[in-house]
Amino acid sequence: MISYEIIRSRRRTLALQVTREGRVVVRAPLRYPADRIEAFVRQHEPWLQKKLSEQKERGSALPVLSREEEYACREQARQVLGEKTAYYARRMGVTYGRISIRGQKTRWGSCSAKGNLNYNWKLMLCPEEVQDYVVVHELAHRREMNHSKAFYRIVEEILPDYRDSIRWLKENT
Numbered sequence: 001m002i003s004y005e006i007i008r009s010r011r012r013t014l015a016l017q018v019t020r021e022g023r024v025v026v027r028a029p030l031r032y033p034a035d036r037i038e039a040f041v042r043q044h045e046p047w048l049q050k051k052l053s054e055q056k057e058r059g060s061a062l063p064v065l066s067r068e069e070e071y072a073c074r075e076q077a078r079q080v081l082g083e084k085t086a087y088y089a090r091r092m093g094v095t096y097g098r099i100s101i102r103g104q105k106t107r108w109g110s111c112s113a114k115g116n117l118n119y120n121w122k123l124m125l126c127p128e129e130v131q132d133y134v135v136v137h138e139l140a141h142r143r144e145m146n147h148s149k150a151f152y153r154i155v156e157e158i159l160p161d162y163r164d165s166i167r168w169l170k171e172n173t
């Protein structure tokens, strides 16, 4: 059973609401019987479950940014990911070409055959270990142009916990 909060007021009908924080609120008339409120909630349980899971999904997805915020993120991405790329490339003993910052919907990064790298500015909204993972992932393609076991061994050598980042990306995007 879903837990809910009852807010009574001088209204005449019942109303159900799911707040932005994911709480269920029933607005009820002052002397409306509690067992009938309960029945009302139960009757709307499928709708509530749907609302609550939508709310949960929205809560974990990345925030929507204004144009200015997006611009700031792009600038920050250029600098932060540029530094990380230089650092990890040295550690991994690989070279790379140009770095571009993009805003693709589903891609976090890519690496061309020539070694040009693309990163998504939305990485600036991810935890730092996820940023590291994407950089190391793309640089590992400088040695293996595939997602073979050998490829992931290279990633793991640098980031032993890289699977946590893959999980984070799956859960949050």
Ligand SMILES: [Zn+2]
Pocket (backbone or CB within 6 Å): 137, 141, 146, 147
């Ligand atoms: Zn890849």
